[in-house]
Amino acid sequence: MEIFYHKKKIVESTNSWAISEVNNIDENEIHVFSADFQIYGRGQGNHTWSSEDGQNILMSFLVKNLNVKIQNQFLLSRIIALAAYNYISEELLNDKVEIKWPNDILVNNKKIAGILIENLVMGDVIKATVSGIGININQGKFASDLNLATSMIINDNKQRNIEIEIKKMAENYKECLELYFKNGDDYIYKAYNDKLWGLNATKKFMLDGNIVECTILGTEKDGQISLLMPDKNKKSFFHHEIATCY
Amino acid sequence: MEIFYHKKKIVESTNSWAISEVNNIDENEIHVFSADFQIYGRGQGNHTWSSEDGQNILMSFLVKNLNVKIQNQFLLSRIIALAAYNYISEELLNDKVEIKWPNDILVNNKKIAGILIENLVMGDVIKATVSGIGININQGKFASDLNLATSMIINDNKQRNIEIEIKKMAENYKECLELYFKNGDDYIYKAYNDKLWGLNATKKFMLDGNIVECTILGTEKDGQISLLMPDKNKKSFFHHEIATCY
Known part of the structure; x- marks a missing residue:
């Protein structure tokens, strides 16, 4: 190219x-x-x-x-x-x-x-x-x-x-x-x-107005971030659904 | 405007x-x-x-x-x-x-x-x-x-x-x-x-290389066409998945 x-x-x-x-x-x-x-x-x-x-x-x-x-x-x-x-x-x-x-x-x-x-x-x-x-x-x-x-x-x-x-x-x-x-x-x-920041680490996220601590598991094919939530369930979010705090 | x-x-x-x-x-x-x-x-x-x-x-x-x-x-x-x-x-x-x-x-x-x-x-x-x-x-x-x-x-x-x-x-x-x-x-x-052409009528479609007769039921919110298939099941298709013959 x-x-x-x-x-x-x-x-x-x-x-x-x-x-x-x-x-x-x-x-x-x-x-x-x-x-x-x-x-x-x-x-x-x-x-x-x-x-x-x-x-x-x-x-x-x-x-x-x-x-x-x-x-x-x-x-x-x-x-x-x-x-x-x-x-x-x-x-x-x-x-x-x-x-x-x-x-x-x-x-x-x-x-x-x-x-x-x-x-x-x-x-x-x-x-x-x-x-x-x-x-x-x-x-x-x-x-x-x-x-x-x-x-x-x-x-x-x-x-x-x-x-x-x-x-x-x-x-x-x-x-x-x-x-x-x-x-x-x-x-x-x-x-x-x-190369993902915070991979396998616990980070703070802003979710529905609350700060929650989640472990970053990686990203999905569609661009969602995959998190281990405080209740130990896996959940994925699009960019507009969650904000990272750092 | x-x-x-x-x-x-x-x-x-x-x-x-x-x-x-x-x-x-x-x-x-x-x-x-x-x-x-x-x-x-x-x-x-x-x-x-x-x-x-x-x-x-x-x-x-x-x-x-x-x-x-x-x-x-x-x-x-x-x-x-x-x-x-x-x-x-x-x-x-x-x-x-x-x-x-x-x-x-x-x-x-x-x-x-x-x-x-x-x-x-x-x-x-x-x-x-x-x-x-x-x-x-x-x-x-x-x-x-x-x-x-x-x-x-x-x-x-x-x-x-x-x-x-x-x-x-x-x-x-x-x-x-x-x-x-x-x-x-x-x-x-x-x-x-x-205003849809063929609404509730049976029309010919090209599907996977075959011509099939289906009844047009309308369109879905996402733009798919909703069809009653020859086997009487309802099925929806995107534009690139099916062609209408007329």
């Missing part, structure tokens, strides 16, 4: 930009849309991605006709999460990198990256997928409500060239896509689960 | 054009994208929509944030099908107009309109929906493999102004959306089922 790079200084969101280009790309191409700054970072629900101008990675991947069904859309979250995990792990060799369900990347228990997927669907087939990711690179301080955030520079004191880091991340994304084509979704499913 | 009209002579497909404009519209707006001719009419699967230059309606509606979940996406097929049904019924008062599952419109058992929906999905929510429709208006003859096709002019000998017809269709679409907002999806579900 060939990678094509597109860059702007300011965009509304890199995901929106990518979506507007969906008619201009071919199959088997990875298109990367990046910006120094986005006015309106779309997070899942009310969460927006706060980023200092030019200090961090803000990028979206656009790929067409992966032949994934909408029922299997969590596969696309797994692929980008794995790519980010691999990229960050290679940079921060001495730190603990984990994937926090459904699609954050943590370094030493602090959030370094967030992911947002948007799909173009016809019937039950995903015709195009946009995988947006923000990764904190050179930003040394975060607003107080983000005190659980971290960045590369906070962890290793190294200033990085954002353009170069975008290319490294894109190569990792390409590699993960190719691993999926070669080995199928079972392979991706297992690789994601192996 | 206000309707905004956009027109070009030639497009790749009106759906593609609509999708590329998704960042440029606001909520509570209906945007209409029409063309005289499309190079690449996307039908469901391998079916393409064949249309003589400037003779027929080729249009796509773009609407944002209808707050419909992907599980309930067939609602959007129902709304555009109902709108087309209403528009065509008002024009052809003496003819039998029906909705053929999943989303064709028939006049006297011949196809006059085809629909293609594409959705932009984030998580399980449809953020934007594109409803494309082709309606045969002034075209008097169809290629031999389309001998089950018809048009307005074939039925009533009346030449129509395409611009005016596009506006009538758009008003009907707006009306159906507003009926949904006012009365909910149960209302739309029943209205669609009432």
Whole structure:
């Protein structure tokens, strides 16, 4: 797969930009849309991605006709999460990198990256997928409500060239896509689960307004998290049904 | 809801054009994208929509944030099908107009309109929906493999102004959306089922390579067609699982 790079200084969101280009790309191409700054970072629900101008990675991947069904859309979250995990792990060799369900990347228990997927669907087939990711690179301080955030520079004191880091991340994304084509979704499913934050550990969750302690057993094929509840029964939840506390 | 009209002579497909404009519209707006001719009419699967230059309606509606979940996406097929049904019924008062599952419109058992929906999905929510429709208006003859096709002019000998017809269709679409907002999806579900081609009649279907005669009982909420099978058991099918013969 060939990678094509597109860059702007300011965009509304890199995901929106990518979506507007969906008619201009071919199959088997990875298109990367990046910006120094986005006015309106779309997070899942009310969460927006706060980023200092030019200090961090803000990028979206656009790929067409992966032949994934909408029922299997969590596969696309797994692929980008794995790519980010691999990229960050290679940079921060001495730190603990984990994937926090459904699609954050943590370094030493602090959030370094967030992911947002948007799909173009016809019937039950995903015709195009946009995988947006923000990764904190050179930003040394975060607003107080983000005190659980971290960045590369906070962890290793190294200033990085954002353009170069975008290319490294894109190569990792390409590699993960190719691993999926070669080995199928079972392979991706297992690789994601192996890197899961809190796997086999007891963590606090917010469920129906209460905090409950559950053991994380892994994720299901459909993207649900599988938990051992306080009553020792196994139960699975979709993203909007439960929140993790950390 | 206000309707905004956009027109070009030639497009790749009106759906593609609509999708590329998704960042440029606001909520509570209906945007209409029409063309005289499309190079690449996307039908469901391998079916393409064949249309003589400037003779027929080729249009796509773009609407944002209808707050419909992907599980309930067939609602959007129902709304555009109902709108087309209403528009065509008002024009052809003496003819039998029906909705053929999943989303064709028939006049006297011949196809006059085809629909293609594409959705932009984030998580399980449809953020934007594109409803494309082709309606045969002034075209008097169809290629031999389309001998089950018809048009307005074939039925009533009346030449129509395409611009005016596009506006009538758009008003009907707006009306159906507003009926949904006012009365909910149960209302739309029943209205669609009432107009269903072959309701309570026995029709031939192609199922796993065999032709089977089944009685059409209606459609399910999720868009499946519900059939009384030759063995008198009730069974439901998605669009890709069964084909209607007519």
